[in-house]
Amino acid sequence: MYHLTYSDIKDAADRITGRVRPVALAPVDADAIPTASGGELGEGDEQGCDVWLALEFMQHTGSFKARGAQNFLQAHREAGTLPDAGVTIASGGNAGMACAWAARQQGVQATVFLPANAPEVKVAKLRSYGADVRLTGTEYAEALAACETFAAESGALTSHAYDHPLIAAGAGTLLEEILQQIPDLDTVVVAVGGGGLFAGVATAASHHNIRTVAVEPEFCRALNAALQAGRPVDVPLDSVAADSLGARRTSQMALHAAQQDRVHSVLVSDAEIIRTRRALWDHRRLAVEHGAATALAALTSPGRRRRDSSTGPVVEGRGYLPGNGEKICVVLCGANTDPGDLVHDRTDLT
Template sequence: MHHLAYSDIKAAADRITGSVRPVTVAPVDSGAVAPPSHSPLGEGQERGCDVWLAMEFMQHTGSFKARGAQNFIQSHREAGTLPDAGVTIASGGNAGLACAWAAQQQGVRATVFLPANAPRVKVAKLRAYGADVRLTGTEYAEALAASEAFAATSGALTSHAYDHPLIAAGAGTLVEEILRHIPDLDTVVVAVGGGGLLAGVATAAGHHGIRTVAVEPEFCRALNAALEAGTPVDVSLNSVAADSLGARRTSHMALHAAQHNDVHSVLVPDTEIIRARRALWDHRRLVVEHGAATALAGLTSAGRCPQDAPANADGRNYGYRPGDGEKICVVLCGANTDPTDLVDDGPDRA
């Protein structure tokens, strides 16, 4: 079992700099992303806190996963372990897109397996990145089995969506870039799905003495449940953000990173994720996926969560309340979404 080390992140940063887009960091106006009566972003406190947005949704392929995919392929190329058959992955989401893009960048074949009912737009995007798309079965598990069988017969290298040290280390390079913009950062806030981003970010942040806030939807909480149980466990998935954060079980690597660094696990209800995503559109004209808005909801929901308190009766923490003068960066990690539902006049407009 591999436990991520800071040296893994440093090696990834040295390897992929120049191959990925450096992250853009923008300060948040006081009270701009939530109504003032509820905002932790500078309202109602003597000093408030300083908040920045790390706009990683502008990365190649629309998500942070381009970093891990690039690190994975380049590392294998350096080691001479990249087979002629290229790479294979089962993923119609951000990981599949990132794998196909990185393979194309490196002149490597990518064979991507998807269920036959995968959205056509995803299939078209994958093919635009030069991937050989194979539609198999009706569920992800069938596509995964087909990908594994293909790897066994062809010799192709199997990539994983998140549970691989090279993938997670690539994601952790975000912290190194953010620190160039905000050298005295106190806290970094990330959304958590399977845990690749969390493992990389928490490992890098922990090395620099920075706190990590790990935000998950209330009913999509693989890391939160693993921390409670002391080991990865299966969780049920029911969230508007499940398309990108919907991992049934977190990785041992992510759990270890959360247990051995200053990591605060918090939950947010779907209503707050939707509110945060709309606020980004209304105030900034930023279009992010619900998974990316989940991170921001971790901050903006602190006063509106169950029982109007950061800790619910079950002992789980809802939202994160920053301290006075705290310097915080929220990672907006992806933009692969349908923007049409942002322009209606729904009841939850921020």
């Protein structure tokens, strides 16, 4: 089993610098985003807290996945292990788009397997990158099985949506860029699907002694369940954010990162994800995926728990309540969505 290291992330940064867009940050204005309890984000403590949004949805292909895909293919190109048959990947959409984008830059074909119920906006974008799109089954696991069969028959290089050191290390470069702009950061908050973004960011954060809050929908909680069981386990998937966070099982690499000090695993409800996504639109006209809104929902959820005084991981909890003067960066990880859904979200809340 491979445990991601900080040197992996530094190597990734060397490979992809100049090949991806540096992350932009934006502050959350005081009193701009209400919490479910009726207050405003950042109020309620003597000093309040300082919350920043990492606008990683502005990355190439509309999500953080471009970092890992670029690192993966560039590393194979440098090693001479990128086959003429190209690359293949199973994805809920975002990882496939990133893989197709990076493959086109390398001049090779990308064959992408998606569940048949993947959002049409993601399927259309994939095809615009020149990918051979194959719709299979109704869950990521079924698309993955078909991808593995194709790779064995074609000789294509198999990438992964999250469970690969090069993919996770590429994602971890995001934290390094955030620190360049907020050097005194206390906490980074990320949504978790399979765990590639989390593993990379948490590994980098641990090196810098920064707290990581890992946020999952309550009915789409592969990492949280793995922490409870002490090993990766299969979980049912039933969330509005399942199209981007719907991994049935987390990676061993992500579980190892979650078991380190200064990591908190928290859950949020679909209702809070929907409400927070709408609040981002109202506050800054940001139309992000439900998966991206999941991260911020940890700071606005009802029943938010203040972090305790221990440094060990918190296996379960409802949301995250910052301490006095805490500096927090919330990663908005993707925006491959139909903005018209915001109208439906408003209806769902009435």
